[in-house]
Every structure is written in C-alpha cells, then in structure tokens.
Amino acid sequence: MRIFNTLTNKLEEFVPIHEDTVNMYVCGPTVYNYIHIGNARPVIFFDVVRRYFEHKGYTVNFVSNFTDVDDKVITKALEDEMSELEVANKFIEAFYRDAQRVGSSTKYLAPRVTEYMSSIISYIERLVEKDYAYQVDGDVYFRVGKIDDYGILSGRKVEDLKEGARIDVNSRKENPLDFTLWKSTDVGITWPSPFGEGRPGWHTECVAMINDIFGGKIDIHGGGSEIKFPHHENEIAQAKALDGTNIANYWMHNGQLNIDDKKMSKSEGRIVLVKDLDHDYMGFRLFSLSTHYRSPINYTDDILDSYVKDWDRTRRVYKQSYYSLDLKDALEVKSEQTPELKGIELKFMDAMDNDFNTANAITELQNLVKYTNQILRKSDTEHALKAAIELFDTFFRILGLDPGVTKLSATDKAIYMEWADARRNKEFDKADRLREKLQERGIL
Ligand SMILES: [Zn+2]
Known part of the structure; x- marks a missing residue:
C-alpha cells in the first residue's frame, strides 16, 4: 500500500509503527460557524482512509480535534452575547450533524483545546526550558531560528519567508518568523499560566494532544493543504525541538474545493454550507471522492x-x-x-x-x-x-456510501406479488395502483 508523503514529496510504501495499528490525527475545525462544502472534503476523505485501513484489517486510532479557543470563537461569542463554551458547543453539535449527513463516522476521539489546556501549557513550558521559546511581557514565542530545516514540509526557504514577513513588524519578536505559543490578553476567555493570564496560539494544541494521546510519534498526520504552512510546519518545528522527531511518518494533505473554478469566498457570495445542500448527501459524497484527494x-x-x-x-x-x-x-x-x-x-x-x-x-x-x-x-x-x-x-x-436498502417486509412482498400478477394478467388499472403503492414504499 502506497501513500504520497507530503513531507518527502514521494509515494512511499506504508509501514506502520506498530504492527496492525494505524495511529492517525487530522486537524479538525475551529468551531465558530457551520462548515462549508470545502471543510467537508477532509471530513469525507480521511473517513475513507480510516475505512480502508479497517477493511485491510488494521485497528485505526483516529483522532481529530476541535479548536474551541481562538480569536474567531471569541469574536463570535462577543457578537452573539454567548460564552465561548456555548458557541463551541453549538457548532460542535452542528459539525457532528453535518459529518453524519455526508456519511462520515463521528465515533472517534475528538479532543477540545479547553480540555487539554494543562498539557498545552506544560508543552510550552518545556519549550521555554529547552530555550526553544522565549517570553516577552506575558507572550511566548517560538524561536524558529533554532530549527535547522524549518520549511521542510512546505518547501519554503527561511530567507524567502523572512522577506515576506517583514511587513508584519512586531518588535517584540527576535525574528519575524517566530510564532506565538502563548498570547497575553484580557479579551475573551483566558487561563492562568506560568507566563501570565492569556490563551495559547493555534499551533501547539495538535502536538500537545498527539503527545498526550499517542505518547509520541504517529503514523499519519492529515489536514487540508491550506494549513500545511504555517500550521503543520510549526507543529513539526515544536515536536523537533522537544523530541527530535517530526511527529508523523506520513503527512497527507487534501487539495482545496473551488466553486465555479474560483476559490471559495464568503464576501463574494461563493460559499455553500453543508447544511444548506438541498441534494442527496450521498451524491455529494460521491462527488467529493470523484477527484483524487490531492487535486483541487x-x-x-x-x-x-x-x-x-x-x-x-x-x-x-x-x-x-x-x-x-x-x-x-x-x-x-x-x-x-x-x-x-x-x-x-x-x-x-x-x-x-x-x-x-x-x-x-x-x-x-x-x-x-x-x-x-x-x-x-x-x-x-x-x-x-x-x-x-x-x-x-x-x-x-x-x-462510506449508504444505499439505505433493507429487507422487504411480508406486506411489501405481498404487494409486489400482487403487482406482478396484475401485470401478467394485463389488469392495467390495478397494476398502476399497486405500482404507485410500491413507489411510495420506496420499493420501485
Ligand atoms: Zn493541527
């Protein structure tokens, strides 16, 4: 079995770390809104990955998180006069409903950032202890310069990145590429930490969860290609800093979904929410799988x-x-x-x-x-x-396609036989009536 590893840009034979087991993690949604059909692509595709491994006899430990602490969640909570927890609960429930609609299993471990806060904080503390991170007035930044091969996943060069990052002048950082691990803030929900009151940046949650749940390196790390940089690059950098590994043997990224050949855009009205699709969801699932996952x-x-x-x-x-x-x-x-x-x-x-x-x-x-x-x-x-x-x-x-066909009941069979008889005897009116009945019952 071969997988295209986006870390090496090669098709590689799949060899699991533990025999007969696949440990995989897929970055999940930030829960502040309903998911659109582009968000549904990884939800469908990685569900198929899990199903296929199971078909081959593997035990699959599938984990996908919910980002329930983030600027977007906080803004939404302020706008709607709800707590962050209420916003998250609402959209997690909506996410599960949509995932089920498109035929994906929701029976997997789905850790939430709020449940892993102490692991995230101690992960950041260890990065500070090892001098891979530094504190400035309650903020904590990761020292990108200490990672030799930063850019390995996305194929970017540090010099080019620096060039691009100059616009974002943040004098608090030692290097414009350094990313936030902890943010000191008094807006929205905050947690106490050794660095001060605040909340974590986005990039630590997945590595901290993987560390906690799997106890180290996993087989497959997945997500959309749009989060390859900086999110996945930064996950690799942190795991390398702490454990000297890049946390996953295989990285898999799905391509984007475009609408009318253009990037989806909420402001231009080019967006379709999963809950608003007025089509058969199985047809949508078939469509979603009809293109190879790496292609747009x-x-x-x-x-x-x-x-x-x-x-x-x-x-x-x-x-x-x-x-x-x-x-x-x-x-x-x-x-x-x-x-x-x-x-x-x-x-x-x-x-x-x-x-x-x-x-x-x-x-x-x-x-x-x-x-x-x-x-x-x-x-x-x-x-x-x-x-x-x-x-x-x-x-x-x-x-993951469900035709929804089950055994006929005795009544169904009786009507069917009656219909077949009527047709044979050329009793057309009766046959028409029975056909309608069978259609109503979803048999014809
Ligand atoms: Zn992630």
Whole structure:
C-alpha cells in the first residue's frame, strides 16, 4: 500500500509503527460557524482512509480535534452575547450533524483545546526550558531560528519567508518568523499560566494532544493543504525541538474545493454550507471522492447534479438486485464470483492501495453498476447476483456510501406479488395502483 508523503514529496510504501495499528490525527475545525462544502472534503476523505485501513484489517486510532479557543470563537461569542463554551458547543453539535449527513463516522476521539489546556501549557513550558521559546511581557514565542530545516514540509526557504514577513513588524519578536505559543490578553476567555493570564496560539494544541494521546510519534498526520504552512510546519518545528522527531511518518494533505473554478469566498457570495445542500448527501459524497484527494476539486451545481444522478443509478441497480433475490427468498444463496466481478474488485483495491485513488475506485463502482445490470437481464443468475451484491456492500463500506436498502417486509412482498400478477394478467388499472403503492414504499 502506497501513500504520497507530503513531507518527502514521494509515494512511499506504508509501514506502520506498530504492527496492525494505524495511529492517525487530522486537524479538525475551529468551531465558530457551520462548515462549508470545502471543510467537508477532509471530513469525507480521511473517513475513507480510516475505512480502508479497517477493511485491510488494521485497528485505526483516529483522532481529530476541535479548536474551541481562538480569536474567531471569541469574536463570535462577543457578537452573539454567548460564552465561548456555548458557541463551541453549538457548532460542535452542528459539525457532528453535518459529518453524519455526508456519511462520515463521528465515533472517534475528538479532543477540545479547553480540555487539554494543562498539557498545552506544560508543552510550552518545556519549550521555554529547552530555550526553544522565549517570553516577552506575558507572550511566548517560538524561536524558529533554532530549527535547522524549518520549511521542510512546505518547501519554503527561511530567507524567502523572512522577506515576506517583514511587513508584519512586531518588535517584540527576535525574528519575524517566530510564532506565538502563548498570547497575553484580557479579551475573551483566558487561563492562568506560568507566563501570565492569556490563551495559547493555534499551533501547539495538535502536538500537545498527539503527545498526550499517542505518547509520541504517529503514523499519519492529515489536514487540508491550506494549513500545511504555517500550521503543520510549526507543529513539526515544536515536536523537533522537544523530541527530535517530526511527529508523523506520513503527512497527507487534501487539495482545496473551488466553486465555479474560483476559490471559495464568503464576501463574494461563493460559499455553500453543508447544511444548506438541498441534494442527496450521498451524491455529494460521491462527488467529493470523484477527484483524487490531492487535486483541487471544482464544484458547480451541474457537476453535483450529475453525481446525484450517478448515485441514483447506482442505488437503483443495487436495490433491484437486492429485491430480486429477496422476493425469491434467495438472499442467502451461495455467491459465485465471476471473472468480471473479480476483475472489478482487483482494480478497485489497486486504486485504493495506490494513494487512496478514490477517483479510479469510483470508476470501478460504475463498472460494477454496468455489469450488474447485465446480470439482472439474464435468468438463473442468483449466485452471480449475490456476488455482485456482496461486492457492492464492500465498496459501499469502504467509500462510506449508504444505499439505505433493507429487507422487504411480508406486506411489501405481498404487494409486489400482487403487482406482478396484475401485470401478467394485463389488469392495467390495478397494476398502476399497486405500482404507485410500491413507489411510495420506496420499493420501485
Ligand atoms: Zn493541527
């Protein structure tokens, strides 16, 4: 299994630190607003990463945090006359609702900054003790100059960064690149610390949490490409300063989502919230996985529509196959994989093994739809149909797609039989009435 490691810019064979276990951490949202469809991309993609590792037999320890202390959370709390905790609770709840809508599991460890404050403070204290950080009037800054290969992840050179940072004149810092670990402030929620009353900067929470939860280096660190610099670069710098490691063996970054080929922008009205999508969410999930995760993905209403239709077709073929066996009480027949099904399965797994190429995997899902349609048209194909259903189930489980098809009830079956009889006997009015009934029950 190969992963494109953004730290080395190479496709690398995946070798876990602990056999059969994958320890992974994905930077989560700052909870001051509803998530938009761009925020949903990592929520969907890294959920698929977890699912695929589990499919391969790994135990996956998946952690993704909530940033519930931040300028944006404080501003929102002041605006809405709520406490920071109330703002965070509201949008964490909304986040879980949206994650479930798009088919991602929410059963993972989701630490909050407010719960890890003592770990964050002691992490910063250790950086100060080791002289990698310094205090100025209650603020604490990280000494970037002490990290030889600062810029290793984002491929930036310190000289160029310095050039760019000159505009941001902060005479309190020794070096314009030094970043804030602790901020002395009396605005919004604050905590006491050895450096004075204040709150942490953004970059320490993830390393402190990873340290606490995993006890050291993890296998995979993920997030959106827009936080590669400075956030992930600064995580690496801090972990190097304390432990001499870069905290993760593999770094994975997903590309951005654009709307109408342009960057999403709230001020220009180019933003779509997940909760406002008035489409089938499974269709959206399919769309989101239809482009390789490292590439940017372009959203338009038409593109989404085509995936919603695609999902409809997939679901319909699955449903027809499932019900055709169910109506004959043949759901438990032995499955018999045909060479065509085997070929589709191999290509799907190959795509997933090759840096989670969900785009190619979805092509195989479409091939499965086409092939199953052919089986459906033939008679005496129960065993192959059963194998096709099993393969659908595997693909759905890995991609996190839910067709929502369950066994027919006795009443459903009776109506269906009656409908089939009416059709056979050319009782058209009766057949039409029964068809409507079956449609209402979601069977046809
Ligand atoms: Zn982070």
